[in-house]
Amino acid sequence: MKDVHRPRESMDLNLLRVFEMVYREQHLTRSAEALALTPSAVSHALRRLREQLGDPLFVRDGKLMRPTPACLRQAPALITQLAQLRQMLQRWGHFEPSQSRQRFRIGMPDAVELMLLPALHHAVSALAPLCSIVSAHFDRAGLGRQLAAGQLDLAIDVAQPMVEPVRHGHLLSDAFCLLARAGHPLGGPPALPDYLAARHVAVSSRATGVVMEDATLAQMGLQREVAVRCQNYTSAFRVLSGSDLLLTVPARLADAVAPPGLQRWPLPFELPAVQLHVYWHAHNEGDPANDWLRARVLSLAG
Known part of the structure; x- marks a missing residue:
């Protein structure tokens, strides 16, 4: 034998x-x-x-x-x-932030990167000046594989259904607001009929499919006209600055990166806030570096 x-x-x-x-x-x-x-x-x-x-x-x-x-x-x-x-x-292993040269790999969509990466860099570099951050795109369907393989240390994304060994925790809620260029013909916050009569910019990384605000309006039996569909908010802000279109956008994102010359109005209907979560793999529980990084990310909620 x-x-x-x-x-x-x-x-x-x-x-x-x-x-x-x-x-x-x-x-x-x-x-x-x-x-x-x-x-x-x-x-x-x-x-x-x-x-x-x-x-x-x-x-x-x-x-x-x-x-x-x-x-x-x-x-x-x-x-x-x-x-x-x-x-x-x-x-x-021992993790000493002030001495470590660790490279942290964090998965995040474009909108999350715009909103959180500058603040996260500040939070990390203040305590770990030699560490570096890599912001990376990821496939939501393959997030568990990327975390398991060590290709990502963490991910920050909208709330998604997950099962073990992927774990997650709530980071923050971000309500929506409405942006328009200065001097827009509406002159002030629109009523719902004015919102529906206007033309809009929508933002989605997908070429087709309904964005959140259109899904909510459809549930109300309503519809608006999307004149421009952008892949990212940077392009959407530039389109908005030179047109009479309207943009429905998370308020925290608008605070962080909306350019001067845009005015903010409340939405004329209820739209659920965006829920952002932090995702990590169970095998990183107890890892001093990963625990430290998660704490820095969670500090951004304030």
């Missing part, structure tokens, strides 16, 4: 990281992307694991990688132990 016990004693822990991701994703290509590896490297790692553990671990089912019965039995406990090992090693 083949002796597989000695290879297990000298197993490369990086192989277990690959195993964990393939077990979660059950898809070779997605696992490779999350791990920043090539599919062939993931396949090679799985082959080594199969040889060392004496089990196929996963079998192909179309594009999916289905766990074997033995894998289904053992994987949950193994993944729990890996998480505990990460937590232990993280707590072992």
Whole structure:
């Protein structure tokens, strides 16, 4: 009988990281992307694991990688132990903000970056002057993979349904207001009929689909005309400054980056406030650097 016990004693822990991701994703290509590896490297790692553990671990089912019965039995406990090992090693490490040169990678949409990144840089650099921040786009559907793979330390985004091992906490609420150029023909805050009769700028990273204000109006049986749909608020502000269009925008974002020459009015209807949350991976619980960074982000709520 083949002796597989000695290879297990000298197993490369990086192989277990690959195993964990393939077990979660059950898809070779997605696992490779999350791990920043090539599919062939993931396949090679799985082959080594199969040889060392004496089990196929996963079998192909179309594009999916289905766990074997033995894998289904053992994987949950193994993944729990890996998480505990990460937590232990993280707590072992010491994070001294004033001396650290750590690079923090934070996922955030454009609007959140405009609103929070300057204040976050100030909050971090005041206590950790040698640390750096990378603001990065992310795919909401793949956020859990990016956090698990260490591609992101945190993410800041609107409230989204999440399940373990992704964790999240409320950061802030941001109510909407209405912006128009100085000297706009309306002359002051519009009543609802005037709002609906005006033409508007909408902002969305998506080329199609309904934005929040239009969804709310549709629930009321109402509709407005969108003359320009922008990908970001920077462009929307510039369009607004040279036109008679109106822009419905989160108030905190307007405070942070709206240019001079725009006037602010209250909305003539109730629009739910934007809820921003902070997202992190469970295996970063107890990591001194990640805990410190989350505290700096949460300090922005004030």
